[in-house]
Amino acid sequence: MADLEIANLHVRTEDREILRGVDLKIDRGEIHALMGPNGSGKSTLANTLMGHPAYEITEGTITFRGEDISEAEPHERARAGLFLAFQYPVSIPGVSVANFLRMAINAKREEPIQVKEFRTQLQHAIELLDVDRSFTSRHLNDGFSGGEKKRAEILQMAMLQPDIAILDETDSGLDIDALRVVAEGVQRLHDEQGLGALIITHYQRILHYVQPQFVHILMDGRIVLEGGVELVERLEREGYDQIRQEYGAADALDVAGA
Amino acid sequence: MSDTAVTPEAEPGTGAAAPKPGRHREATLNHALAGAGAGDGRSLAELRQAARGIYDTVPLPVWRRSGFWTTTLRDLDLEALHVPEHPVGKTPAIVSETLAGKPTAGLLVQRGGSVVHTDLSEELAARGVILCSLEQAAAEHRELFERYYLSRLTIDRHRLEAANAALWTGGAFLYVPPGVIVEDPFAIAYVIDEPGTAQYAHTLAIGDRGAEFRLQEYDLAPDFEGTALHAGAFELYLRDGARCRLAHFQDWGTGGVHDVSTHFVGVGRDAYCHWLPAILGGHLTRQHLELAVSEPGGDMAFRGVFFTERDEHLDEFAVDLHETGPSSGDVHWRGAATGESRASFEGLIQIDPGAQQTHTYLQIHTMMLSPKAKVDAIPSVLVSSHDVSASHGGTVGELDESAIFYMQSRGLDRPSAVRVIVEGFFEPLIGQLDDEHLEELIRTRIAAKLERARGDIESYARNR
Numbered sequence: 001m002a003d004l005e006i007a008n009l010h011v012r013t014e015d016r017e018i019l020r021g022v023d024l025k026i027d028r029g030e031i032h033a034l035m036g037p038n039g040s041g042k043s044t045l046a047n048t049l050m051g052h053p054a055y056e057i058t059e060g061t062i063t064f065r066g067e068d069i070s071e072a073e074p075h076e077r078a079r080a081g082l083f084l085a086f087q088y089p090v091s092i093p094g095v096s097v098a099n100f101l102r103m104a105i106n107a108k109r110e111e112p113i114q115v116k117e118f119r120t121q122l123q124h125a126i127e128l129l130d131v132d133r134s135f136t137s138r139h140l141n142d143g144f145s146g147g148e149k150k151r152a153e154i155l156q157m158a159m160l161q162p163d164i165a166i167l168d169e170t171d172s173g174l175d176i177d178a179l180r181v182v183a184e185g186v187q188r189l190h191d192e193q194g195l196g197a198l199i200i201t202h203y204q205r206i207l208h209y210v211q212p213q214f215v216h217i218l219m220d221g222r223i224v225l226e227g228g229v230e231l232v233e234r235l236e237r238e239g240y241d242q243i244r245q246e247y248g249a250a251d252a253l254d255v256a257g258a
Numbered sequence: 259m260s261d262t263a264v265t266p267e268a269e270p271g272t273g274a275a276a277p278k279p280g281r282h283r284e285a286t287l288n289h290a291l292a293g294a295g296a297g298d299g300r301s302l303a304e305l306r307q308a309a310r311g312i313y314d315t316v317p318l319p320v321w322r323r324s325g326f327w328t329t330t331l332r333d334l335d336l337e338a339l340h341v342p343e344h345p346v347g348k349t350p351a352i353v354s355e356t357l358a359g360k361p362t363a364g365l366l367v368q369r370g371g372s373v374v375h376t377d378l379s380e381e382l383a384a385r386g387v388i389l390c391s392l393e394q395a396a397a398e399h400r401e402l403f404e405r406y407y408l409s410r411l412t413i414d415r416h417r418l419e420a421a422n423a424a425l426w427t428g429g430a431f432l433y434v435p436p437g438v439i440v441e442d443p444f445a446i447a448y449v450i451d452e453p454g455t456a457q458y459a460h461t462l463a464i465g466d467r468g469a470e471f472r473l474q475e476y477d478l479a480p481d482f483e484g485t486a487l488h489a490g491a492f493e494l495y496l497r498d499g500a501r502c503r504l505a506h507f508q509d510w511g512t513g514g515v516h517d518v519s520t521h522f523v524g525v526g527r528d529a530y531c532h533w534l535p536a537i538l539g540g541h542l543t544r545q546h547l548e549l550a551v552s553e554p555g556g557d558m559a560f561r562g563v564f565f566t567e568r569d570e571h572l573d574e575f576a577v578d579l580h581e582t583g584p585s586s587g588d589v590h591w592r593g594a595a596t597g598e599s600r601a602s603f604e605g606l607i608q609i610d611p612g613a614q615q616t617h618t619y620l621q622i623h624t625m626m627l628s629p630k631a632k633v634d635a636i637p638s639v640l641v642s643s644h645d646v647s648a649s650h651g652g653t654v655g656e657l658d659e660s661a662i663f664y665m666q667s668r669g670l671d672r673p674s675a676v677r678v679i680v681e682g683f684f685e686p687l688i689g690q691l692d693d694e695h696l697e698e699l700i701r702t703r704i705a706a707k708l709e710r711a712r713g714d715i716e717s718y719a720r721n722r
Contacts (some may be wrong), residue, residue, distance in 0.1 A: 006616035037609075050667045053659075083667075085692025090664040094689075100668075103678070107669035156668065 001066060002027045003196060004049075004082070004164045006059035008025075011048050018044040020221035021060070027175060028163050028196040031186075033207055033232065036218035037240040042200045045167035045218070050084040051077050065163070079108050083162035085153040087169040091141035098122065098136040099151060103161050108160070125158040126249075128188060130181050147178035155184045157195075164196040165189075171206035183209030207232050219244060262624065290325070290521060290577045290608050291348050291548055296423065297408030302396050309413040309423035314473035319416035319518075321544060321573060327602050327634060329544050329573040330455065331418075334516050339456035339487055341427060342370035346661045349375045352478050353447045358509075360695040363442040363471070364389040366430045369449045370457060373428040385438050392429025402433055403652075406464055410522045410550070411493050418489040426460040426491070433470040434500075443472035443503075450515060453484025461492045465500035465529070473504045474696065482513040490519030496529040498553070504533040505672040505696060509703060510540035511567070517543040528555035534691060537564040537572060538703045548577040551585035551616075561687045562591040566599035566631070567707050569596075573602050580609045580616040583643070587618030592684055594624065596630035604636040607650065620650040623681055627657065627676075628714045655683075657715070676715055677708050 002025035011019040018041045024105040026032055043116060048055045048131040051074035062070045069077055087202050092100060101122065106112045126133060129151050140151050150170050157165050167186065170180055187210050199210060207229070215232055219240070222249040225231065235243070296305060318336075321329040349367050353375075362376035362397070366389055373391040384388075388399060395403045413423035430446040448459045463473055475489060488510070496502055510517060517540045525531050533549055549560045558578075566572050578589045587607070595601050605620045622635040637650035657679060665675035684704060691697050710714070 014367055052662075069649065073671070074663060075669050075671045078667055078669035090658070090661045092661060092665070092678065092682060092684030095678055100665075103670060103674070104665075107671070133285070160668065169486075186576075196647040 001063070003065050005063040006060070007063070009045075009057065009062065011044055011055050012058055012061035013044075013054060013056070017050070018221050019053075021186075022218070022221070022223055024216065024223065026164055026198055026205050028197050029190070029194045030214065031190055031197050031199065031210060031212045032214045033199045034216045034218055035202070035204075035214035037234070037244075038202065040218045041221040042202075042218055043168055046084055046087075046166050046200055047078075048248070049166055050074055050082065051161055056199065063162060071174060075162035075247070078160075083157050083160060085150075085157060085163040085167040086163060087171050087172065089141045089149045089153055091139070091144070092138050093142045095140050096137050097131050097140050097155070100140045101136075104156065104160060121159055125155050128158055129155050131155065145171045147175065150174055150178065154182050156226070158185065161193055162195070162221065164198070166198045166200065168200050169202060171200070171203060179206060180209055182228055183223065186210050204232050204236050217243060219247065260440070270428075273535045276715065287496065287714040288546075288575045289605065290579050290606060291410060291412060291520075291546075292550075292581075292608065292610070295408045295410040296413040297404070297406075302403075302407070305413065306424050309420045310348045312414050313424050316417045316420065317670065323604070323636075325571075329542070329571065330541070331516060331518070333514070334485060334487060336456070338486070339454055339485070341425070341456050341458065342402065342452060344369045344372045346372075346374055350449045350451055352449060352451065352480050356476060357618060357680070359445075359446060361442045361444070362445045363440045364432075364444045365447070366391070366645070367429040367443075367447045367449065368430065368457075368459060369451060370455050371427040373430070376673070378437055378494060383441065386430065386433075386435035386568050387438060387440070388433040389444060390431050391528065392431045392462055393427070395431035395462070399433070402464065403462070403516035405430070406493070406495055407462055409495065411491055411520060419491070419520060422458045422460060422489045422491045423587075426458040429460040429462070432461075432463040432473065434471045435464050436469060436497075438466040439470040440472070443474045445474050445476060447478060448488065450479040450486045450488060450510070453482050453486055453513060455486040457486070457488045457490075458463040459488060459490040464492040464572050465494070465496045465502050467497045469497075470501045472693070474505045477506070477510065477517065478516050479510045479513055480487050480509040485514040486532070487517070488515060488517045488519065490521075492521040494523045494531075496525050496531055498527040498529060500529045501524065502531050502533060503692065505693070506535040506689065507538070507696065507699065508536065508540060508543070509538045511541075513573070514541045516541060517545065519544075520546045521548065523549045523558075525549070525551045525553075525556035525558055527553035529553075530557045532559045532561070534561040534563070534687065536573065536591060536700050537562070537690040538700070538707075539572060540572070542571045544573040546575050546577075546581060549587075550577075550579040550581055551587065552581050554582055554584055556585045560587065560589040561690070563684055563687055564591075564593040564601060564603070565704055566595045566597075566601045567706055568597045568599060568712060570597075570599040572600065576606070578605070578607045578618055578620060580613040580618065580646075582610070582614040583646070584615035585613065586616065589618070589620040590687060591621070592623045592679060592687055593633060593635075594627055594683065595625040595633045596707065596714050598628070600636040602636070603685055604638065605650070606638050606640065607648045609643050609648055610639045614642050614645040616643065616646040616648070618648050621675055622650075622652040623655070623683070624653070625655045625657075625680065626709075627680070633668040642677055672716070673708070673712055677705060680704065680708055
């Protein structure tokens with residue numbers, strides 16, 4: 001059984017059904033890309049995986065390392081080893097990056113982390129993300145630029161060392177330098193720590209810096225196409241519309257048959 | 259004086275809005291003291307007698323303003339209270355616990371009606387610093403006492419103000435001579451440790467020319483069943499160039515302590531005061547806090563935090579008064595409420611005629627943590643000079659669910675996430691106290707309140 005297994009996942013918000021039967025399996029050490037046009041349900045999937053209360057699972061399950069976590073609280077999922085890098089990270093005024101990291105690390109542990117060990121890890125992460133040392137004493141995301149927020153997300157990921165990370169459009173709004181730093185950070189965490197990642201993106205850019213082994217295309221709440229990195233190239237050539245034409249019909253048939 | 263009102267809609271940064279003759283603040287009956295106090299050359303005995311006459315004839319006060327707000331003392335029976343006396347000696351446990359590990363330049367403790375402990379280092383005494391009971395100051399430092407006592411506080415606005423002036427016992431007196439700089443804070447503690455207590459507390463403090471010091475007043479009570487009264491008066495005068503970091507730490511516990519107090523700080527020429535009242539517990543609290551820039555060049559930061567819980571009732575009226583210019587002010591308050599508590603904070607900027615080149619800003623931020631709590635924040639501005647800027651802003655907030663989800667996604671459980679948000683909300687003020695012990699004390703009290711309100715906060719979130 002894969003570390004993260006999503007089976008026949010149907011999700012709705014207050015007014016409508018967004019995911020209509022998603023299946024996905026991700027193991028540690030694998031890099032998956034989930035691509036899709038706007039409104040296809042990418043962010044819904046990311047938030048649902050992390051347990052956002054606004055999304056209701058109407059059918060299907062999320063299993064993490066053998067346990068059904070469909071009903072688990074977000075903090076329980078985090079402690080189990082899931083991580084979500086937010087598309088729009090929220091600012092937490094009054095709490096420094098370093099203090100927040102210490103709280104988050106300690107939330108997973110019985111004994112609080114030793115000061116020295118924490119410093120060593122933090123130093124390593126700072127170098128990885130190419131940020132200034134003073135970055136960690138600033139209030140988390142408070143007054144951060146778009147690029148700083150995304151770096152802070154990856155910094156947290158590096159410190160918390162999850163088994164599987166979901167990156168929700170981490171590439172959006174980044175200039176090319178920031179994108180490279182963020183993407184290389186993910187690649188290195190994969191190489192060094194065996195991180196498994198689900199990189200959710202609208203664009204192909206980030207995939208020039210992180211090599212996915214598996215690519216999934218999400219449209220209208222379903223995965224309509226799966227393959228390897230060659231899918232990214234095809235998408236670059238043809239765009240989403242071509243794929244929609246090809247698979248839209250099958251999708252409609254499926255719905256009619258359900 | 260001819261007050262002209264600027265409506266609360268005044269935009270930040272627009273400077274003095276055009277005077278609108280005939281319009282007056284409607285929301286409130288609160289006014290600044292804004293004038294000479296009762297101490298006009300009369301002796302202490304004469305002032306006590308005059309106050310006694312008022313105390314004997316006027317009823318207990320009621321404070322009202324529009325918006326369905328009333329502060330009454332209806333469950334306070336003055337006849338049933340007495341002023342307990344205690345011999346000099348042991349410091350009450352609640353003071354030792356609260357101040358444990360805190361370095362102080364001097365400490366004065368009043369328990370009930372009596373000062374039970376005073377200490378001041380010999381070194382500071384040799385440099386002319388005076389820390390003693392106000393009774394002792396009236397007898398032994400008469401010149402200083404008569405010069406400053408009630409020089410800005412009144413005795414006739416309401417019955418409990420008169421009661422304080424007529425009946426105060428013990429009291430605290432601090433004098434820091436010209437040019438004396440003291441690093442550690444002076445601490446003054448008023449303790450009520452039994453129900454039925456009436457405590458008429460009076461602090462008089464003077465920072466002479468160029469003095470620099472810290473002063474902290476602690477108002478403390480252990481939890482008890484029953485009613486008590488703290489009718490307090492506090493006056494601090496800062497002379498030319500003096501600098502003071504002042505803090506009030508109030509936590510009267512869960513007993514029925516009624517705190518009706520008036521605090522006045524006068525900032526002299528080129529003097530500076532950073533004042534932080536932390537109002538963290540009391541059955542009923544009604545305070546008039548006034549910080550006045552009285553001479554040119556005065557500057558101040560008026561910061562405050564409050565946190566009400568259970569069925570506490572808090573009524574704060576804070577005045578940022580500019581009697582002359584150039585002067586500047588920065589008023590910033592933050593408050594939260596849980597349970598079925600009620601808190602009203604009214605902040606008034608008043609710029610008197612002739613106080614040209616005054617620049618001041620008032621902001622009030624509040625956070626509701628329970629569906630049954632109520633917090634009112636009312637800024638108002640009275641401007642009578644034209645070359646000034648006075649503005650205000652504020653927010654009324656609830657818990658940010660997206661921030662909670664964000665922190666949960668990092669492994670913090672919901673109560674921890676709420677705690678981070680609320681602590682972060684207060685941190686801009688607490689983190690600037692420049693006193694680690696006091697900062698930790700306030701943080702710890704706030705954390706304890708959040709812990710007690712856990713169920714409250716949970717159900718609030720579920721029902722939204």
